[in-house]
Amino acid sequence: EIQMTQSPSSLSASVGDRVTITCRASQSISDYLHWYQHKSGRAPRLLIDSASSLQSGVPSRFSGSGSGKDFSLNISSLQPEDFATYYCQQSYSTPWTFGPGTKVDIK
Amino acid sequence: QVQLEQSGGGLVKPGGSLRLSCVTSGFSFSNYFMSWVRQVPGKGLEWVAYMSGSGRSLFHADSVKGRFSISRDNAKNTLYLEMNSLRVEDTAVYYCARDGLVVVGSLDVWGQGTTVTVSS
Numbered sequence: 139e140i141q142m143t144q145s146p147s148s149l150s151a152s153v154g155d156r157v158t159i160t161c162r163a164s165q166s167i168s169d170y171l172h173w174y175q176h177k178s179g180r181a182p183r184l185l186i187d188s189a190s191s192l193q194s195g196v197p198s199r200f201s202g203s204g205s206g207k208d209f210s211l212n213i214s215s216l217q218p219e220d221f222a223t224y225y226c227q228q229s230y231s232t233p234w235t236f237g238p239g240t241k242v243d244i245k
Numbered sequence: 246q247v248q249l250e251q252s253g254g255g256l257v258k259p260g261g262s263l264r265l266s267c268v269t270s271g272f273s274f275s276n277y278f279m280s281w282v283r284q285v286p287g288k289g290l291e292w293v294a295y296m297s298g299s300g301r302s303l304f305h306a307d308s309v310k311g312r313f314s315i316s317r318d319n320a321k322n323t324l325y326l327e328m329n330s331l332r333v334e335d336t337a338v339y340y341c342a343r344d345g346l347v348v349v350g351s352l353d354v355w356g357q358g359t360t361v362t363v364s365s
Contacts, residue, residue, distance in 0.1 A: 172348075172351040176290070181356065181358055184351060184352060187348045187351035227290070229349060229350020232295075232304045234292045234350050235292065238289050239290075
């Protein structure tokens with residue numbers, strides 16, 4: 139089973155800040171890496187698939203990069219609606235696994 | 246409009262059974278892999294199972310293997326999760342999700358979630 143780690147586990151930021159979340163896989167997963175946003179009481183939302191492909195309707199302030207084992211999610215200018223928990227997930231091999239999440243809250 | 250409408254959650258005693266349903270609309274259901282994902286209270290997301298569009302390919306996480314079974318009825322555009330021998334640790338919000346058509350494993354549409362509580 140491929141283990142996913144994320145850092146930081148939580149962060150406090152202000153509106154307008156640039157935020158970077160990193161995700162590491164326990165082995166190479168090529169670009170089979172996806173990012174989700176999850177707000178309490180709501181369904182998760184796919185932001186980025188294949189490491190860097192922005193989903194339709196997702197604001198361009200979100201971007202993803204990386205390949206192999208190391209990946210990152212960037213939010214260029216944090217907006218009030220971006221406060222949430224972010225998860226990475228690999229689909230290189232079953233069982234698909236999620237990272238533990240990064241909670242982004244208001245400073 | 247693509248929609249996934251879930252039902253079937255509830256309170257059940259340890260050892261009991263439940264069946265979750267996920268009725269879909271707005272897309273060609275039989276063309277898509279579908280998955281179940283859960284979130285234990287206070288914890289992160291855990292992928293539970295997937296099934297291919299034809300139903301010929303399926304996979305269950307070790308934590309539920311032998312107890313849970315994913316299935317689908319393409320004529321009814323509906324995905325199911327049969328849960329048997331439920332344990333307290335299966336208490337979670339369960340989501341059905343559609344896999345990406347090109348990138349299998351990227352879950353691009355989600356149901357609203359249904360709560361399963363296993364308690365005596």
